[in-house]
Amino acid sequence: MNPRDAQPEVRATPAVEPADARVRRPLFRKYFLALFAAVVLPLLASGAIEAWFGYRDQRVLLDQRLRLEAQAAASKIQDFLDGIRDQMQWAVQLPWTDGGDERHRFDALRVLRQVPAIVDLALVDGAGKERLKISRVGRDVIGSGLDRAADPAVAGARSARVWHGPVRLNRGSEPYMTLAVAGNRAAVGVAVADINLKLIWDVISAIRVGETGAAFVVDRNGRLVAHPNISLVLRGADDETSARLKALQAAVQSPGGGSITTRNIEGRTVLMAMAPIAGAQWMVFAEQPAAEAYAPISAALWRTGILVLAGAFFATLLAFALARRMSGPIRVLERGVASIGAGQFDHRIRIATGDELERLAARINAMAKELALSQERSERIGRLKRFLSPQVAELVESAGKEDLLGAQKADVVVVFCDLRGFTAFSAKAEPEEIMRVLGEYYDALGAIIMRYAATLTHFSGDGLMVLLNAPVPSPDDPALRAVRMARDMQNAVQGLIAAWAAQGHRLGFGVGLARGIATVGRIGYEGRHDYTAIGRVANLASRLCSAAEDRQILVDQAVATAVSGEIALDAAGTRELKGFGDSVAVYAIAQGRAEPSAALPGPESAR
């Protein structure tokens, strides 16, 4: 039977649906996780390492650079003060005489002209008397003779050549400082200048630390002297700002002069370093916005972030592609296996991935082919077993010798047997009882027929016909085999008959055997074949069976000849058998006598 014709609907509706929705952990997710881990984790690790070492290197670099910037800024501020000091030196060149004030006045005026930051310039002679005071906005005072020997500016300059006063606020806003310079001899006296420190703004605002960083100056009392944001300076004495500046100063000094990250006075997070100005005892702070200072590290982090994103994207793509590559063929396999499982053995899975999946598909295809063959075979064997004993059926099937079943002439032994008194029994017994008796009867006979590998041609009611030496030749002499089988049958059924008798059923059993050439082969129609033997020998065996009495096994001349010497026979004379005339020599298998018997007695002796 062709499965294609039997189940055409299997192809249209596969028994198993594609099971994506029900998959607990899809391939895509597994691949994605694996690839993500493979791509992104190293990226993250390298990014973290880069950021960490980048930060450390950058920190060291920044520290050095910021300190240099602070020193550079400090030296610029120092230059500003030194420039004023150098100009002031011109006013302390000439010794004082009683009337030589005019020369000094010109010197002082020149200094004032040269240095816009000087608001007032006083000249004190060697004796500490103020001889001259030139002012930019106020009145000049000439020859006041004021004794300024005790003035700390004068005293300081006399002892150290240069004296820097503390920063003070003009009108509570502008930072001013007194700077005193002594000449190289005591006689030339001292120049004392009031300096408007607002003018440092030109210097400080020109200083750039990095790209947007700046510098600012704080005096020894924590007061802002100079800052690019001039308003912060002009805000003057502000306890809050001063406290903040002092805290900054302390913070920067604590790590041994290194730079620190902190909030500056404007509240921005900056990196800050400091350098001192010795003479004025000021501090110059250089600051750079942290965001700018750490920009390279930020850039590295950005890079890593983007790489991680790209990696994740790549992993997704790859996972998707791989999962598709896998799940596509797997789905094809799944559908194929479902179809094959549903009995569609001619289904072929087509996968051309060139990998293990293709091999698996080929295996499954081969399996389907084998399944188809084996199903066909088992169907054939099933059919053969209807008339052949299982081993013969297997033999015929496996050897592919079904042509054995073809029509031919063969030397066969036909065995007929039936029960005596069955018609009477069946007429009065209950159907269940009849079927039980028949069941016991056939169980017993079937086992024996199988044991002797005989071919059952047909049975009807209580009679059955068995063939030996066809379609497969008997391994030993068929006649001898048939007689032995018949004797076993008789013994077995007699046992049953004794039991049935105990149940009140009077039954007997007779067997007839004949040997000869018969036409053997399959008869029947599509799906319902039997194997049978047609010929004189079959009829003879039937007649002999009919002629046999209970317990009796009757054989014809051919059988008797074949078994003589092996089996004890009793000549039963000639019988008149329908269709065979009246001179058929019949022998009965001797009962209760041991084998081997004597020579086959001739029919004559029975006569």
Next chain:
Amino acid sequence: MRRRTLIALLAAGASPAALRAQSAKKAIVGFVSWWPPEMASHLEALRGGMRDLGYAEGRDIEFDGHFTSGNRERTQELVQWLVRRNVDVLVVSTTPVAHIAKKATSRIPIVMAPVADPLATGLIASISRPGGNVTGLTSFGPELGDKRLELLREMKQGFRTLAFLGSSADPNGATYFRELQSAAGRQGVRIVAEFVNGPAGIEARIFDGFRKQGAEAVFIQPIFFGHHGKIIPLAVAAGLAVVGQYAQFAEAGGLLAFGFDDLALMRRAAYYVDMILKGASPASLPVEQPTKYLLVINATTARRFGWSIPETLSIRADRIIE
């Protein structure tokens, strides 16, 4: 590349472009000067200062400038108009305008550019922390009286009498006069003074009066800046040497000017406008005092009136006009 972007972003935090993005509107700067339209260069200097700070006129900023020639009513109307217009900053020149503006609004920031003595007239609480909505630049011009007298005395031996032309419309008139008087007392000089209510009152009669009282020079209160083209010929005609605060007085035929660079002050006012537009409170923006002083002497005028220019003066002078 990335770093640059980052820095550009950081830098943008302080640029007018970012300001524009934040407020998404043009800033309007009102400008009112008591001085006459002849001083239009002041507004130009302010504009230049804003340009230097990165503002583009028409895109980021708009100016609404007015010169009132000392007309109080007109000044009040203009200030009120600008307050109603809700300008972002009000820049005012001279003390009278500052007072009018302060009276008109306590909300709109006012930038003085400049005002002679904001402390004396109560415009601000202190130089370092103005405390209200007024901040800006001060000249402390009256305090230069001593120096001006000293310079005049150096130029003429036996200089005796100085005339003062003040404004009765400006509270600083009294401040100038007081400072000048105390300086005159210290230096043994006599002061004769006349106060007029606005430049319209300046007539030849006044200078003749000064001359008759023995004055050799006249100091013109800076409030009359811009009218020097009218004043100086009148004074010269009366035989008086003119002393002023701004260089223009010397340039226009006066004897000397000692004070400040007015254009530099106006340009500096842009700093305050910028800070205020960026959100700084005028209350905590310290008032700036002048750092640079300017002495300009007109040698021609000096010769004409018989004034000498001694070497001590020529060393001091920033400019001597021959």
